[in-house]
Amino acid sequence: MTDPRSRLDALRADTLGRIATLRAELDDVIGSASSTTGDDEHDPEGATIGFERAQAQALLDAAQTQLVAIEAALDRVDAGTYGVCVVCGRPIGEERLQARPAADRCIACAS
Numbered sequence: 001m002t003d004p005r006s007r008l009d010a011l012r013a014d015t016l017g018r019i020a021t022l023r024a025e026l027d028d029v030i031g032s033a034s035s036t037t038g039d040d041e042h043d044p045e046g047a048t049i050g051f052e053r054a055q056a057q058a059l060l061d062a063a064q065t066q067l068v069a070i071e072a073a074l075d076r077v078d079a080g081t082y083g084v085c086v087v088c089g090r091p092i093g094e095e096r097l098q099a100r101p102a103a104d105r106c107i108a109c110a111s
């Protein structure tokens, strides 16, 4: 197996960067929303901002969920259980770990 720690560290750095970007975007959207009348109900502009905010929030939530998964995977590297399925205890498989380094289940258990 190629070094999972460096792979996870790189992914963690990427994800932290994405979270920072999304937070800034969300602040922008919220900032521009509060500079308008704030009447979401009757202002089409307000509805668009509401939609953009929901989208940015969903992306941010997904990135934060991924960060938690990456940190859990790093803990498993420390514990020596990385790459082992948490459900059935079999190896997860190098190909799957390449595609999803934070995976904690083999393909059979994840589906």
Ligand SMILES: [Zn+2]
Pocket: 085, 086, 087, 088, 089, 090, 105, 106, 107, 108, 109, 110
């Ligand atoms: Zn499994």
